[in-house]
Amino acid sequence: MTITRAKIEQNIPRKRKGSCSQHEKMLLRFYDVVLQAIVRHTKFDIVKCVLIASPGFVKDQFFDYMMAEAIKQDIRVLIENKAKFLLVHSSSGHRYALKGIVGNVL
Numbered sequence: 001m002t003i004t005r006a007k008i009e010q011n012i013p014r015k016r017k018g019s020c021s022q023h024e025k026m027l028l029r030f031y032d033v034v035l036q037a038i039v040r041h042t043k044f045d046i047v048k049c050v051l052i053a054s055p056g057f058v059k060d061q062f063f064d065y066m067m068a069e070a071i072k073q074d075i076r077v078l079i080e081n082k083a084k085f086l087l088v089h090s091s092s093g094h095r096y097a098l099k100g101i102v103g104n105v106l
Contacts (some may be wrong), residue, residue: 004095005041008033031065038066044081053090053101063087 010033012026042050052059063085070078090097 006037008037028065031062032069034062035066035069039075039077044077044084047084050081050085051088051101052085053088053097055090055092059087059089 008030010026010030012023012030015023038050052063054062066078067082069075088101090101
Protein backbone atom coordinates (compact mmCIF):
# COMPACT_ATOMS: atom_id res chain seq x y z
CA MET A 1 0.00 0.00 0.00
CA THR A 2 1.24 3.48 -0.88
CA ILE A 3 0.52 6.38 1.46
CA THR A 4 1.38 9.99 0.69
CA ARG A 5 2.83 11.53 3.84
CA ALA A 6 4.26 14.72 2.33
CA LYS A 7 3.78 16.53 -0.95
CA ILE A 8 6.71 18.74 -1.82
CA GLU A 9 6.32 21.29 -4.59
CA GLN A 10 9.14 23.70 -5.24
CA ASN A 11 10.12 25.73 -8.29
CA ILE A 12 13.69 25.23 -9.44
CA PRO A 13 14.94 27.80 -11.97
CA ARG A 14 16.54 26.63 -15.18
CA LYS A 15 20.26 26.69 -15.72
CA ARG A 16 21.45 29.86 -17.41
CA LYS A 17 24.48 30.42 -19.57
CA GLY A 18 27.44 31.43 -17.46
CA SER A 19 25.64 31.30 -14.12
CA CYS A 20 23.72 28.42 -12.61
CA SER A 21 24.13 29.40 -8.96
CA GLN A 22 20.39 29.99 -8.45
CA HIS A 23 19.64 26.58 -9.93
CA GLU A 24 22.16 24.87 -7.66
CA LYS A 25 20.98 26.76 -4.56
CA MET A 26 17.32 25.89 -5.15
CA LEU A 27 18.20 22.27 -5.95
CA LEU A 28 20.06 21.94 -2.64
CA ARG A 29 17.11 23.53 -0.83
CA PHE A 30 14.78 21.00 -2.51
CA TYR A 31 17.06 18.13 -1.48
CA ASP A 32 17.05 19.40 2.10
CA VAL A 33 13.24 19.62 2.22
CA VAL A 34 12.95 16.06 0.87
CA LEU A 35 15.56 14.83 3.35
CA GLN A 36 13.69 16.38 6.28
CA ALA A 37 10.40 14.86 5.05
CA ILE A 38 11.99 11.40 4.87
CA VAL A 39 13.42 11.69 8.38
CA ARG A 40 10.17 13.08 9.80
CA HIS A 41 7.66 10.74 8.13
CA THR A 42 9.44 7.42 7.60
CA LYS A 43 9.34 4.77 10.32
CA PHE A 44 12.29 2.59 9.38
CA ASP A 45 11.37 -0.16 11.82
CA ILE A 46 8.19 -0.75 9.75
CA VAL A 47 9.34 0.15 6.24
CA LYS A 48 11.09 -2.57 4.25
CA CYS A 49 12.21 -0.45 1.30
CA VAL A 50 12.35 3.22 0.27
CA LEU A 51 12.22 3.83 -3.48
CA ILE A 52 14.00 6.87 -4.84
CA ALA A 53 13.11 7.35 -8.49
CA SER A 54 13.69 9.96 -11.17
CA PRO A 55 13.96 10.09 -14.96
CA GLY A 56 17.56 11.33 -14.92
CA PHE A 57 20.47 11.41 -12.52
CA VAL A 58 18.61 13.36 -9.83
CA LYS A 59 18.05 10.20 -7.77
CA ASP A 60 21.80 9.53 -7.64
CA GLN A 61 22.62 13.13 -6.76
CA PHE A 62 19.93 13.19 -4.07
CA PHE A 63 21.10 9.91 -2.54
CA ASP A 64 24.70 11.17 -2.41
CA TYR A 65 23.49 14.44 -0.83
CA MET A 66 21.33 12.57 1.67
CA MET A 67 24.16 10.28 2.81
CA ALA A 68 26.63 13.19 3.05
CA GLU A 69 24.16 15.22 5.14
CA ALA A 70 23.36 12.18 7.30
CA ILE A 71 27.04 11.83 8.12
CA LYS A 72 27.54 15.58 8.60
CA GLN A 73 24.44 16.05 10.79
CA ASP A 74 24.82 12.62 12.44
CA ILE A 75 21.37 11.36 11.41
CA ARG A 76 21.84 7.79 12.64
CA VAL A 77 18.52 6.48 11.32
CA LEU A 78 19.57 7.15 7.71
CA ILE A 79 23.07 5.78 8.12
CA GLU A 80 21.82 2.57 9.75
CA ASN A 81 19.12 2.02 7.09
CA LYS A 82 21.20 2.86 4.02
CA ALA A 83 20.56 -0.61 2.58
CA LYS A 84 16.79 0.00 2.53
CA PHE A 85 17.07 2.71 -0.14
CA LEU A 86 16.58 1.53 -3.71
CA LEU A 87 17.41 3.83 -6.63
CA VAL A 88 15.31 3.16 -9.74
CA HIS A 89 14.59 4.84 -13.07
CA SER A 90 11.14 6.34 -13.66
CA SER A 91 9.49 7.61 -16.80
CA SER A 92 8.41 10.82 -15.06
CA GLY A 93 8.37 12.59 -11.72
CA HIS A 94 4.61 12.37 -11.31
CA ARG A 95 2.66 10.04 -9.05
CA TYR A 96 1.19 8.02 -11.94
CA ALA A 97 4.68 6.76 -12.78
CA LEU A 98 4.64 4.70 -9.55
CA LYS A 99 2.92 1.77 -11.30
CA GLY A 100 5.73 1.59 -13.82
CA ILE A 101 8.38 1.85 -11.12
CA VAL A 102 6.89 -0.91 -8.97
CA GLY A 103 6.35 -3.09 -12.06
CA ASN A 104 10.02 -2.72 -13.05
CA VAL A 105 11.32 -3.39 -9.53
CA LEU A 106 9.32 -6.60 -9.10
